[in-house]
Amino acid sequence: MNSSITHQVLLAKRPEGAPGPEVFEFTEAPAPRPGDNEFVVRVDYLSMDPALVGRMRAEQNYAESATPGEVMHAYGVGTVIASNWAQAPVGQQRLGRFDMQEYALCNASSFGFPINTERVPASWYLSVLGATGATAWLSFYDICMPKKGETLVISSAGSSVGTVVAQLARAEGCRVVGIVSTEEKAARVSEEWSYDAVLAYRGKSIDVLAAALRQACPDGIDMYYDNTSGDISEALLDLYNVGARIAVVGRAALSHLPDTRQDVGRRDNNVILSRRIRKQGFVLTDHHDRMPEAMLSLGGLVHEGKLSVKVDVMQGIEQVPAAFLRMLRGENNGKQLVRLTSE
Ligand SMILES: NC(=O)c1ccc[n+]([C@@H]2O[C@H](COP(=O)([O-])OP(=O)(O)OC[C@H]3O[C@@H](n4cnc5c(N)ncnc54)[C@H](OP(=O)(O)O)[C@@H]3O)[C@@H](O)[C@H]2O)c1
Numbered sequence: 001m002n003s004s005i006t007h008q009v010l011l012a013k014r015p016e017g018a019p020g021p022e023v024f025e026f027t028e029a030p031a032p033r034p035g036d037n038e039f040v041v042r043v044d045y046l047s048m049d050p051a052l053v054g055r056m057r058a059e060q061n062y063a064e065s066a067t068p069g070e071v072m073h074a075y076g077v078g079t080v081i082a083s084n085w086a087q088a089p090v091g092q093q094r095l096g097r098f099d100m101q102e103y104a105l106c107n108a109s110s111f112g113f114p115i116n117t118e119r120v121p122a123s124w125y126l127s128v129l130g131a132t133g134a135t136a137w138l139s140f141y142d143i144c145m146p147k148k149g150e151t152l153v154i155s156s157a158g159s160s161v162g163t164v165v166a167q168l169a170r171a172e173g174c175r176v177v178g179i180v181s182t183e184e185k186a187a188r189v190s191e192e193w194s195y196d197a198v199l200a201y202r203g204k205s206i207d208v209l210a211a212a213l214r215q216a217c218p219d220g221i222d223m224y225y226d227n228t229s230g231d232i233s234e235a236l237l238d239l240y241n242v243g244a245r246i247a248v249v250g251r252a253a254l255s256h257l258p259d260t261r262q263d264v265g266r267r268d269n270n271v272i273l274s275r276r277i278r279k280q281g282f283v284l285t286d287h288h289d290r291m292p293e294a295m296l297s298l299g300g301l302v303h304e305g306k307l308s309v310k311v312d313v314m315q316g317i318e319q320v321p322a323a324f325l326r327m328l329r330g331e332n333n334g335k336q337l338v339r340l341t342s343e
Contacts, residue, residue: 139247230251
C-alpha cells in the first residue's frame, strides 16, 4: 500500500432500484495528514452491511444519508498510523465509521472507540463483538423476551445478526426456525447453526411460504426476529400466538425500493390487536451506552464456546463493490468483510 495515496470508493449515484455496480466509483486522493486533535486510521477491514443501502437513498432514514460524490459510508476496524490526539495513539486499533477508503481522517467527535485484539481477531469487532452481535443481544432480550419452549422465527437466518440470535435462542431452550433465500442455503444454514428448521423464501408466494411456516411451527409463533420486513414478514401474520413479540430490526427485503413508503402489503393491526402482539423497532445507535454491557456478555459467551462466529472475507479495496453486491444477493457465508491490508 502506498501511504501517500488513499484509494476510495465513492457513492457515484443513488440507486434507482436495487443497488448495482453503477452506484460505486473508484477514485484516489492524497493520504490525509492529521491536524490539531486529529488522527489518521489505516483501515484494515470494512464491513459490508445491508443497512448501507439506506444510506445510499435520499429518503429520511434513521442513519445519515451519503451524498453522491462522497466517499461511501461504512464501518470498519483499523490502526492509528499518525496522531495529534493523545487518546488515539499510534498503533491503537479502533472500530469506527471509516468509510470505503484505505485511510480515514478522524477526530474526537468521529464515531469510534479503541478495541482490544489481544484475545480475539480485529475482524470479530465487525461481527459478533461489534454492531451485529450487540444488535442481536440487546434486541433479542429486550424485545423478544424469550421463554423456554417458545417458538422463534428469524428472517435472514444465515446473516451475522440472525445466527447470533439463533444461538442465544437455542441456549434459552426455544424452538428456532429460520428463513433464508434458497433451499441450498437453507440446508447449509440449518446444519451450521443448528436451527430446528430452515425454510427458503425465494420463488415462493406469501401463501406458500406461510404454509411451509405453519408446518415448521406446529405450536404457532411466539417471537419473530424480523431482519427483512416485506412479503417474508407478511407470511407469518396468521401464525402468531396470543402475546407474541416482534422485533423489527431490518428491512433487507425492501432494499430494491427507492423509497420505503412504496412498500405495500396486508395491514397487520387486526392481528396485532386480536393476538395482543407487541411489535417494536430497534436501532442500535440508540443504545451506545449499553454497547460495553453487550460486548462483555458476548465476549464471555464466545470465550465459553457458547457462541460461534463466521466471517467471509474478500481482499483489497477493488473488491468492495463486488463484496457489497454479493452480500445483497445473499451469497456471503458469514459476515461479509473486505480486508484492505495484507498484514
Ligand atoms: N437496526 C439495527 O440497529 C441493525 C444493526 C445491525 C444490523 N441490522 C439488520 O440486521 C439484518 C442482518 O444484518 P447483518 O449485518 O447480520 O447481515 P449479513 O450477515 O450481511 O447478511 C445479510 C443477509 O441479508 C439477506 N438479504 C439481502 N438482501 C435481501 C433481500 N432483498 N431480501 C431478503 N433478504 C435479503 C441475505 O440473506 P438471504 O440469502 O437469506 O436472503 C444476506 O445474506 C439486516 O437487515 C440489517 O439491516 C440492524
